[in-house]
Amino acid sequence: MSLALEKRILLTIVTEAVVEQSLLADFARLGVRGYTVTDARGLGSHGLRDAAWDEAASIRIEIICDRNLADALLALLREHYYANYAMINFLHEVEISRPEKF
Amino acid sequence: MIDVVILFFLLGLLAGLARSELKLPPALYDSLSLVLLLAIGLKGGEGLARQPLLPLLPQLGVVILLGVAQTLIAYAALRRLGRFDRANAAAIAAHYGSVSVATFAVGVNWLNARGIAFEPQLPIFLAVMEVPAILVGIVLARGMATKTDWRRIAHESFLGKGVVLLLGGMAIGWIAGPEGLAPIRPLFFDLFKGILAIFLLEMGLIVARQTSELRRRGLFVIGFGLLMPGFSAVLGIACGMAMGLSVGGLTLLATLAASASYIAVPATMRLAVPEANPGLSLAAVLGVTFPFNILIGIPVYHWLAVLISGGSS
Numbered sequence: 001m002s003l004a005l006e007k008r009i010l011l012t013i014v015t016e017a018v019v020e021q022s023l024l025a026d027f028a029r030l031g032v033r034g035y036t037v038t039d040a041r042g043l044g045s046h047g048l049r050d051a052a053w054d055e056a057a058s059i060r061i062e063i064i065c066d067r068n069l070a071d072a073l074l075a076l077l078r079e080h081y082y083a084n085y086a087m088i089n090f091l092h093e094v095e096i097s098r099p100e101k102f
Numbered sequence: 103m104i105d106v107v108i109l110f111f112l113l114g115l116l117a118g119l120a121r122s123e124l125k126l127p128p129a130l131y132d133s134l135s136l137v138l139l140l141a142i143g144l145k146g147g148e149g150l151a152r153q154p155l156l157p158l159l160p161q162l163g164v165v166i167l168l169g170v171a172q173t174l175i176a177y178a179a180l181r182r183l184g185r186f187d188r189a190n191a192a193a194i195a196a197h198y199g200s201v202s203v204a205t206f207a208v209g210v211n212w213l214n215a216r217g218i219a220f221e222p223q224l225p226i227f228l229a230v231m232e233v234p235a236i237l238v239g240i241v242l243a244r245g246m247a248t249k250t251d252w253r254r255i256a257h258e259s260f261l262g263k264g265v266v267l268l269l270g271g272m273a274i275g276w277i278a279g280p281e282g283l284a285p286i287r288p289l290f291f292d293l294f295k296g297i298l299a300i301f302l303l304e305m306g307l308i309v310a311r312q313t314s315e316l317r318r319r320g321l322f323v324i325g326f327g328l329l330m331p332g333f334s335a336v337l338g339i340a341c342g343m344a345m346g347l348s349v350g351g352l353t354l355l356a357t358l359a360a361s362a363s364y365i366a367v368p369a370t371m372r373l374a375v376p377e378a379n380p381g382l383s384l385a386a387v388l389g390v391t392f393p394f395n396i397l398i399g400i401p402v403y404h405w406l407a408v409l410i411s412g413g414s415s
Binding site for chain 1: 128254369372373376377381
């Protein structure tokens, strides 16, 4: 049996844990239906974020959606978050097996 | 004789400065702070059950004004003397107008170790003083008529972990009374000092991480981090005198006033005033003020309280 696979965009956002609630509220407003959040650690232009305690904690948010929504999300992040928060975003094209979920 | 919990702080500090691998799991740090907050709340609630609550209301008004005044004074000093921009001055001022639970816990421990009593409402002051500085700081940075999301700020400040656990613990202590609390006394009261010791070990590690930031920030931040608490402590003692607190109460209120927040305020200010540099506030609060208060400040505030009130220690 061959599975019918469809293409979607996986948007990954690595940022400060402190903005999690604010980001998720913005995403819900733009129509995001699902996401995965994981705790993260790393080094970047804002220094070592080693998750030792709240202020230095980072998160990684993953969202699978269509291209239009991904573009809208990126525009929102650029406008409201890039200037003041540690944030890295990147997109992949991914294949998914249950298109009705995304 | 140096208190044993302070030795744990120094161990953490030295281990951090020496870049030891020592690291406490973040979940443990959260759990320890949860137990400390509940223990402080329970103890206060137990004491409050033995006295009428209504006379406390004017005292709450006084400590709110104290928090507001400290924030405004800190802001003026940072703007005029430090030449900080508006956002950074407001953010740092909010940290100094608010309070630190860890510093309060060390103060409680210091008084307990010397058998000095203090009023049971001090933990309420701790909960109440956390919030006003945050609101004043945001207004200083933003002005009133902006798109600040006040509902979210209010939710974050009034329902933050610290306020909920302190006031919740007080309510439980007040309802349960000494007999009801007896079964949980071993965890919250008998182990208080041990829990504080491990907590301070982690604080030492956290403080050690601020040193590189501090080196870049220069003398003004260090000077401010040392002078502001001393000034605030005197304000705190004056307010405590107006309320008629005992020497123990005066010492703790001075400690509260002198302390600066490093949990509730950084998180809220990061969202409300994102252009302020969080590294700057934390370098001053954690790198200078917190260690100063627990190593030198608290005994000095007690000495001042005895001196000003004319009471005996």
